[in-house]
Amino acid sequence: MALTEQKRRYAEARLSGMTKKDAAIKAGCPAKTAAQAASRYEKDPDVQAAMSRTVAVEAMKKAAPPPVNSGVNILLAADDPKAYLLSVMNNLGEDPKLRLDAAKALMPYVHGKVAEQGKKDAKSDAAKAAGRGKFAAAAPPLRAVK
Structure with a gap:
């Protein structure tokens, strides 16, 4: 899945020091089912990744501004x-x-975007490739110089 707005708000609330249930309520879950939602959010890989990413960034800021x-x-x-x-x-x-x-x-x-080759350039390259190898033109005869 993806990190939804509700999951992001839950992660921010948990990192601010709120309890799991209070963070779920702040994220927008009903108070009646907030404990269950908090349990789901705590296990969610997207929420865990967002929380660990935020903790890592804060640690980097403290280590060397x-x-x-x-x-x-x-x-x-x-x-x-x-x-x-x-x-x-x-x-x-x-x-x-x-x-x-x-x-x-x-x-x-x-x-920059690599430009496409035009029709004439492609045709000329194909002709050069066909004129190589077994079908290449023979070398002209040597002339004796007197």
Whole structure:
């Protein structure tokens, strides 16, 4: 599955220190079934991955804070869409699907598309390939120089 909005809210609430049941209620589950929903969320691989990713990013921030102008782990308010997509792609705290979508959107701006070959070029290349090997033209005869 995917990390839904409700799962994301549950993960954020759990990381903020709330109990499982309270986090499920805050995520939008009914109070009557919050304990069961919390149990499901705790076992969900998407929720576990989101929580571990957030914990890892927080640990990296505490270990070595990035320089002010690096743009890593901080979404920039930029006028340039390319700079914004680059900051989203490099933000380790973001959802991996969002980071992948940003990378896909940024791709045409960084790497050019390989152009297709035209009909005439393809025909000429095919003719050159056919004129090699067994069907190659023989070398002209040597002329004696006097």
